[in-house]
Amino acid sequence: MPQFADKMANAKPSAVVKVSEKVQELKKQGRNIISFSIGVPNFLPANHVYEAAHKAIDGDSGAYLPGRGSEELVDAFVKRMHEKGLDYKANEVAAAVGGKQALFNILMAVLNEGDEVLIPAPYWTSYPDMVTIHGGTPVFLNCPSTQDYKLKPEQIAKAITPKTKVFMFNNPSNPTGMVYTKDEIKAIGDELEKHDIWIISDDIYDRMIFDGETFHHFLHTNPALRDRMICVQSISKNYGMPGWRVGMVAAEEPLIKKLLTLNSTSITNINNVSMAAAAAAFGGDQTFSDEAVKTFTAKRDMVMKALANIPNLECPMPKGAFYAFPDVSAYYGKSHDGVVINDDIALCTQLLEKKGLALVPGSAFGEARGARISYACPTDQLEKGLALFTEFFAEMREQNKMAS
Numbered sequence: 287m288p289q290f291a292d293k294m295a296n297a298k299p300s301a302v303v304k305v306s307e308k309v310q311e312l313k314k315q316g317r318n319i320i321s322f323s324i325g326v327p328n329f330l331p332a333n334h335v336y337e338a339a340h341k342a343i344d345g346d347s348g349a350y351l352p353g354r355g356s357e358e359l360v361d362a363f364v365k366r367m368h369e370k371g372l373d374y375k376a377n378e379v380a381a382a383v384g385g386k387q388a389l390f391n392i393l394m395a396v397l398n399e400g401d402e403v404l405i406p407a408p409y410w411t412s413y414p415d416m417v418t419i420h421g422g423t424p425v426f427l428n429c430p431s432t433q434d435y436k437l438k439p440e441q442i443a444k445a446i447t448p449k450t451k452v453f454m455f456n457n458p459s460n461p462t463g464m465v466y467t468k469d470e471i472k473a474i475g476d477e478l479e480k481h482d483i484w485i486i487s488d489d490i491y492d493r494m495i496f497d498g499e500t501f502h503h504f505l506h507t508n509p510a511l512r513d514r515m516i517c518v519q520s521i522s523k524n525y526g527m528p529g530w531r532v533g534m535v536a537a538e539e540p541l542i543k544k545l546l547t548l549n550s551t552s553i554t555n556i557n558n559v560s561m562a563a564a565a566a567a568f569g570g571d572q573t574f575s576d577e578a579v580k581t582f583t584a585k586r587d588m589v590m591k592a593l594a595n596i597p598n599l600e601c602p603m604p605k606g607a608f609y610a611f612p613d614v615s616a617y618y619g620k621s622h623d624g625v626v627i628n629d630d631i632a633l634c635t636q637l638l639e640k641k642g643l644a645l646v647p648g649s650a651f652g653e654a655r656g657a658r659i660s661y662a663c664p665t666d667q668l669e670k671g672l673a674l675f676t677e678f679f680a681e682m683r684e685q686n687k688m689a690s
């Protein structure tokens with residue numbers, strides 16, 4: 287067999303997708319599985335989105351559309367960004383097949399072999415693999431639960447080398463649900479101003495923020511960063527539309543031109559019907575998304591109440607997205623039903639085998655002391671899953687004579 291490309295040597299398929307495939311396999315075998323694993327928002331967009339999609343099908347000419355995105359999508363996106371205090375013109379945006387392809391193409395456009403990419407950890411699972419596929423070297427900035435999973439500016443200062451090319455930032459965070467305050471954004475922004483590196487701001491959960499807190503962006507606090515800022519958006523999480531596969535990028539024109547070249551040589555344009563639906567989501571009434579935030583806040587509270595009753599777990603309060611990331615490491619080295627739980631993988635495997643509950647091991651996000659709970663599942667499933675989770679740790683404490 288001929289050889290594969292060297293750049294594929296270290297690339298792994300998404301760990302989250304692997305867990306959800308395992309869940310599907312067990313379900314097919316007849317097991318009753320509750321999944322806290324996948325980041326599918328579990329709400330549907332409002333009627334105006336579907337109406338726009340139907341209209342697009344009815345009026346379809348079957349033609350190619352611009353790689354930047356249809357005029358209506360670009361206009362709706364520019365308007366939405368403006369409402370967030372992020373001013374970009376139509377020539378400063380480009381569409382992609384979801385936020386994922388946007389990130390992939392951005393890295394393709396900016397990375398040379400050996401360039402270093404700063405990634406706060408815990409991180410979204412796909413970042414490091416995207417970096418290595420494009421010849422870059424991920425440099426992780428560890429942000430443990432003891433610092434609320436949040437990055438401190440001095441960590442950037444320490445990690446910068448002449449090879450640093452990109453800083454990848456995600457707020458609100460998948461997997462921790464952390465949301466940065468204005469002061470925290472400003473402090474990191476001030477540090478970034480000292481370094482001429484690209485900043486990828488993955489803002490795809492920016493509407494999913496709880497407790498009346500607000501989304502703060504580096505361009506709000508540090509507008510001088512505009513020439514190296516790359517804003518990534520998506521309809522997947524904010525609008526409950528992951529399968530429609532629409533992502534958007536806003537950045538200054540030279541970077542956008544590179545992305546348009548990549549679109550024109552790879553996909554030409556994203557799907558016409560999806561573009562119409564995305565334009566309606568960005569441009570139309572946002573109430574359906576606001577309602578989802580209320581539901582997620584209630585579910586977050588259910589999760590945190592259950593976790594608070596489990597001794598020896600640490601979980602900083604999530605303020606956004608739909609994930610919680612408890613530090614479960616106090617239970618490592620103990621056993622459950624005769625199986626030694628040495629790490630996050632052993633713990634999640636045992637939870638799945640014995641309780642039929644699927645979580646993603648924290649090592650998939652660069653923090654092996656934790657495990658990710660996605661609470662974007664129906665409320666009855668969430669209740670049952672939390673009861674199983676609680677029961678599992680109670681059994682561990684009892685079997686290992688741990689203090690309660």
Ligand SMILES: Cc1ncc(COP(=O)(O)O)c(C=O)c1O
Nearest residue numbers: 325384385386410456460520522
């Ligand atoms: C932080 C983050 N960025 C990007 C993505 C990609 O999302 P999509 O390609 O569905 O827009 C995800 C999906 O889970 C994510 O959690």
